[in-house]
Amino acid sequence: MNKQYSVEIQSMVYEGGGFSRLPDGKAVFVPYVMPGEQVTIQIREDKKGFALADLVSVDRLHPQRIQPRCAHFGICGGCHYQHIPYELQVAYKKDILIEQLQRIGGIESPVIEAVIPSSNEWAYRNTVQFQVSSKGKLCYAKARDNFPFAVRECHLPMPALAQLWPQLTFEPESFIGRLDLRQNQNGDVLLEMNGNQSEIPELESESSVSIVSLAGDDQVVLAGDGYLIAEVLGRPFLISAGSFFQTNYSGAEALINQVLALVREYKPQRLLDVYSGVGLFSAFLAGEVDELLAVESSPAACRDFVVNLDEFDTVSLAEGLAEKILPELDFSADVVLVDPPRSGLRPQAREAILNQGARAIIYVSCNPATLARDVRAILEAGYRLEKTILVDMFPQTYHMETVALFLI
Known part of the structure; x- marks a missing residue:
């Protein structure tokens, strides 16, 4: 078992962690903390110039620490600051x-x-990405090892996406790949399946969406259109499957x-x-x-x-x-x-x-x-x-x- 230490978090650093020092002076980075907190940590990776640690317990709380909204927080790699009030998130950034x-x-x-x-602060993402497992489950990646895990909730997608993704079901082994969902301000949704388009999975959903299967630059439109029209500052933009957009x-x-x-x-x-x-x-x-x-x-x-x-x-x-x-x-x-x-x-x-x-x-x-x-x-x-x-x-x-x- 790796050794545990009690340290005080000195500051926040890029990529979501807090910075402190071990008794020997080596820098250590700890996730899900706030400056000023006294925490117990366990070393996960001891590198030449620094160490990465897991958070064991918060022994002295920051007075503004809040309860995370999502049950997956601390496991999912998508969110890093749900324990921090939004005004402080921006100040730390x-x-x-x-x-x-x-x-x-x-x-x-x-x-x-x-x-x-x-x-x-929530429900702002117009795009969300899942990995579909061999069991047909929609998955995110774990923060620690990037392994997929089945998602039960997510509070970042815009309303149409938040309503749609829990309804999506795939037969086991029918499709193993990446699933991208994007919506515009009118609630129209474009679903992109990134996998082998020669094996189109049966999609069971009560929502009406455009569905595109992608394989490299090749695409097959399975339902609706192969694009969305989004409006920014009153100007319409065509955004096709496979194109990046903010x-x-x-x-x-x-x-x-x-x-x-x-x-x-x-x-x-x-x-x-x-x-x-x-x-x-x-x-x-x-x-x-x-x-x-x-x-x-x-x-x-x-x-x-x-x-x-x-x-x-x-x-x-x-x-x-x-x-x-x-x-x-x-x-x-x-x-x-x-x-x-x-x-x-x-x-x-x-x-x-x-x-x-x-x-x-x-x-x-x-x-x-x-x-x-x-x-x-x-x-x-x-x-x-x-x-x-x-x-x-x-x-x-x-x-x-x-x-x-x-x-x-």
């Missing part, structure tokens, strides 16, 4: 963003100009408003939108510039982009990986907008963006660690970090969005 920019980004005194909370509609609107305000402030003539997706930002920015070029690698998202931006003659799209397209690109932008995946900018893409020499770079990030890593490289290229805004789109979790403005 701000502290974490500052720490990442200091420690990884090399900024001595980062300033967060604004923190925008989510309009909904998971919180009100959070997406907050991001757009922040980016749009920055673009209007600097009035560029030519804008480069890298990792454009279905055109969420481009659709609002195209009318602000003389020319816009978007770069996107997902074939499904590119098809949606063409539909969503069809009204603009000044917009063009380059399909392919950013690190492949950007070094060969013959396009000089005044402002570059990037919204990369969690892994951040790949070195080749980052170098090509910096070689653009744009007056401004607007970086939308869903990972403060990779943002901070890229911040250091951007600053070393001669830019300065002018503005940083935190947009919380993921209550009950450690995830956050950041909008960072760099000027040269």
Whole structure:
């Protein structure tokens, strides 16, 4: 049995845990805690420079600790902060963003100009993803080992999804794969089955939904349409099965408003939108510039982009990986907008963006660690970090969005 210790939690850290130190000074990270709590922990993994621990008991509670809403909290890997009041969740995320920019980004005194909370603490996710087991059960992944477990409840999906998913049943062994559900503001639902489309499972549900079976870029529409129409800031967006879209509609609107305000402030003539997706930002920015070029690698998202931006003659799209397209690109932008995946900018893409020499770079990030890593490289290229805004789109979790403005 691994040794137990009593430690005091000093701060929250990125990826959902609390930070403390063992008696020998080694850093230790503990989940489901709050700063100031005295806790008993058991070492789970003892690594060279730090240790990971399981929480055994909370012996001195934070005065604002609350009861988690979900029975799966502490087992499920989806939520990390249900024991923390939402106002404190946002405050901790701000502290974490500052720490990442200091420690990884090399900024001595980062300033967060604004923190925008989510309009909904619960029932905000327009997309939810399950793994279907060999027994036909809808599963999430466990926090500790990522193994699937059968889900009985979840409080994050929007109402139509929350009503639908418990009704979904599969015959054992009929479908083993990933199940994605997405809804729009009208309650329309698109169900995507990611598996072997030659074996279509029988779906038993009383709800009327669009159903698509996906295998790579190939898809078969089994019922309804192969897409949803979602509305953001009064503008409709076609989102096909397989395309990425922001998971919180009100959070997406907050991001757009922040980016749009920055673009209007600097009035560029030519804008480069890298990792454009279905055109969420481009659709609002195209009318602000003389020319816009978007770069996107997902074939499904590119098809949606063409539909969503069809009204603009000044917009063009380059399909392919950013690190492949950007070094060969013959396009000089005044402002570059990037919204990369969690892994951040790949070195080749980052170098090509910096070689653009744009007056401004607007970086939308869903990972403060990779943002901070890229911040250091951007600053070393001669830019300065002018503005940083935190947009919380993921209550009950450690995830956050950041909008960072760099000027040269």
